[in-house]
Amino acid sequence: MVTFVDGRPDKKGYRKYKTKTASRHDDYGAMREVVRRRYVRVLRDNLPLPDLILIDGGKGQISAAKEVIEDELGLDIPVAGLAKDDKHQTALLLYGEPPEVVPLKRTGEAFYLLQRIQDEVHRFAITFHRQRRGAKSLTSSLDGIPGVGAKRKNQLLRHFGSVKKIRAAGVDELKEAGLPQSVAETVEQYFREQDKAKEEKTSGTGE
Template sequence: QTPIRIEAFDNSNIQGTDPVSAMVVFIDGKPDKKEYRKYKIRSVEGPDDYETMREVIRRRYTRVLKENLPLPDLIIVDGGKGQMSAALSVLEDELGLDIPLCGLAKDERHKTSELLYGDPPTVIDLDRKSQEFYLIQRIQDEVHRFAITFHRQLRGKSAFKSILDDIPGVGVKRRNLLLTHFKSITEIKNTPLETIKRLGIPEPTAKMIQQYLNEHAET
């Protein structure tokens, strides 16, 4: 039976910072972007892909059950046997769900290479020119793109916040003002001084902020 609703997950924790996970949904072979979800990982420190997978699967399907949302016909996790085992331990042992789940492994060029299914997981042979292989490759690429984009956004915000903390004379209140009104360090550096002053920041402090960022911040 061809799965109608597919939910796919991928984790991103480059350099072990700001770990996140992302979920994409495909219905009848097409992405349904309004159903996409992003997750900041709460319980895991550092690059622990298996615990990250457990957390996000637990959060997603606890909510699905609580709110009586539609269950997928197939769950795809980006990864091999370890990620599959982590996801299944939550689905079956904690939540009592019996949903088909498969894993997608990549080759050394980071391209989709294998579809794993079953317990224990075994490789399912798929013709690389088939519509099925094209679909799972597209799903894997999409969930990876979505997770990486989210992770980069978070890392950018963390770096932005961190450098503002280092500027003399910029306390929590002024830092939050700058974070609210500007999207990036580059925007603060290039904005007219009057714009910063209109936030209630005195001219000497505004000048010092721009000078500090010009000297210390990478763009």
């Protein structure tokens, strides 16, 4: 979870969560748990409430967050969602009851800010999962990817036949293997950032 203040990252407000009650593949349950833990603590410690909560996801994730914010905690905080397109780019802002697309110019400052926020969320989440993977000395290239457990890992390997082919797959190909849109996007970005990190390391050593 990341926080932005006046359009800039406020890293002292960042938090990492390991879900405790939601099952591994229950995205909505995980959303409810994380939002609940965050804002129960905010209320308990009398911390300032945000002007807006942005959810990285669509209507289902928005609904799960609002169940906690409004129904359980009785808070009056706007909740919106950010959805990405097949190219893993920020595409839509969803808001309202029921959530509807908010028209934004893709060249406007508001849209650029939303892009920066969503990219920072993914960067922070992937970094966290990489750290967990390293700490556990995991060996598989598929371990540590958010949303990819043993079942989905085996599913991908059966479909593609090798990790090399999974690394090269795009979002549409990953969806054909049975992954939900959000998980397919995460897998693609995970390997893309790995490749970028390798390139930067190679460039930095002069190789």
